[in-house]
Amino acid sequence: xxxxxxxxxxFRCTCxxxxxxxxxxxxxxxxxxxxxxHTDQEAKDIVNFYKPSEIEWSKSKPGWIKFKKGRRIMxxxxxxxxxxxxxxxxMCKIYEHRPITCRRYPYNVEFNGKGQVDFLSISxxxxxxxxxxxxxxPEEIKALCDWEEEEENPYNxxxxxxxxxxxxxxxxxxxxxxxxx
Ligand code: SF4
Ligand code: SF4
Numbered sequence: 001x002x003x004x005x006x007x008x009x010x011f012r013c014t015c016x017x018x019x020x021x022x023x024x025x026x027x028x029x030x031x032x033x034x035x036x037x038h039t040d041q042e043a044k045d046i047v048n049f050y051k052p053s054e055i056e057w058s059k060s061k062p063g064w065i066k067f068k069k070g071r072r073i074m075x076x077x078x079x080x081x082x083x084x085x086x087x088x089x090x091m092c093k094i095y096e097h098r099p100i101t102c103r104r105y106p107y108n109v110e111f112n113g114k115g116q117v118d119f120l121s122i123s124x125x126x127x128x129x130x131x132x133x134x135x136x137x138p139e140e141i142k143a144l145c146d147w148e149e150e151e152e153n154p155y156n157x158x159x160x161x162x163x164x165x166x167x168x169x170x171x172x173x174x175x176x177x178x179x180x181x
Pocket of ligand 2: 012013014015016017018019020105106126127128129130
């Protein structure tokens with residue numbers, strides 16, 4: 001039976017910039033390291049810590065960090081126009097070094113028992129005026145998802161360990177804990 005999602009492999013971004021303006025992009029310590037290498041920014045200027053009221057990210061999902069002021073989640077720092085790396089030409093200023101989430105976007109992917117793409121959809125988190133005259137390789141999409149998982153899992157483990165500590169701590173200490181002075 002033909003897979004109903006196959007046509008979505010033709011996704012082509014029209015560079016409208018909506019997905020860089022609207023959502024908060026969650027990042028890991030590895031994303032920060034890559035960005036730091038290619039900018040002169042410190043970790044504290046790359047990220048921000050967002051309150052549950054600022055993001056549609058369930059409290060039951062991983063990544064919430066326990067601070068003395070309450071739970072926060074780490075994402076790319078934004079300015080009044082959205083992501084701080086979105087240029088006035090709607091292009092990403094750190095494209096080669098952007099977080100993995102940005103690379104995998106807008107695909108949501110499910111895999112079968114053999115690790116093959118079983119289902120694929122286009123995120124509807126923002127209005128995305130895409131075209132379907134492109135070409136995307138499911139193997140490349142899978143490799144991105146694997147990469148994302150390889151970095152997210154250890155990061156979430158670090159967050160869990162941090163959260164287990166009873167000490168009352170703040171954002172500066174958290175970045176230090178991740179290895180950023
Ligand atoms: S890092 Fe680049 S691709 Fe990711 S949200 Fe920001 S501008 Fe967009
Ligand atoms: S919202 Fe869709 S079309 Fe617009 S920049 Fe993002 S992926 Fe591309």
